[in-house]
Amino acid sequence: MARDETAQPGRAPGNQAGRGSLRESLRDLPRHVLAPLPLAPLQPVLRRVVEHVAASHRELFGRLGPHAGKKFLIDPTNLPFVLVLQPDSIQPQLVARRRQPVPLHDAKITGSFGVLFAMIDGRLDGDALFFSRDLMITGDTEAVVALRNALDDLDENVVDSLAAAFGPLSAPARLAASMLRSLTAEDRHDR
Template identity: 45%
Template sequence: MPLGPLSLSLTACSRRIARRHPGLFRRLGEHSRTRFVLDPTDLPVVLCLDPNDGLPSVRATRRSCDGAARISGPLAALLGLVHGAYDGDALFFSRDLVIEGDTAAALALRNAVDDAELDISQEIAAMSGPFSGLLLQAAGFAGRRTGVCLARPAEDTAW
């Protein structure tokens, strides 16, 4: 699969998130121009996130990219962390999540994401127009079948 369209889609999604949650990138503070490397270890791609002071870009690559902070772990752990379903400290101490480089930057990103209470399924659905309901149903089904947290869990749901 060519990674150009994936990079463009991820950049568009991250910019929409930036518009809907402007505090997310403001909360990065001094790290608002720090490149983050997100490495889902069970996928053949690495994501390079450049926050660019609230005008983010995401580049998918098959090779590693340089960044100040690298966050590695299984895709399920990374998504669960974004959605608040998993505790970042527990993932780190169990070694399911590996932080390399500027740990202060990685912590700033984690705190910013926690504070924004993101739901990636909702964000993508908001971009999907009349297909949003169908997309949310598909994400719910896929999440139940795979055990991967594809949306922010309800307050009474435990993963």
């Protein structure tokens, strides 16, 4: 085939040697700074998030099909915890766990928090993140593909919708979402 490639062959933009080590250190800062904090206050927030999505987007379970009951280990590499998602249509669960011991799971999705957030927010493409090695999946690939497609069918405003689900706290939740978008956009440019 024609060889009119326009980029350095074989190098992922996000992983060029010697680039952005200070930024990477800053990006990983939350993993260390937040490590001493307990996870307990996070659990009701996560429960509210997953229950809101499950209640307001029932079509999601049709797309998940037989994978709805599976356990997805989501590893935001720059945070001091992992998330275990079980998108069950009746009793959905999203809980935070420490990395060790490794929670039981069928599939694992790994990436920085910014990358994962931007993907859920419909701003970044999962395949492109895989090509650039910013996203890694192991275990049950079919389940991850089903989850990715199911989540991608949620409307663009899913994060805003989540923020609205926090009732009287929706205004600060929206502000937090907006700040996260800005922060993760920085992360995105960093890649």
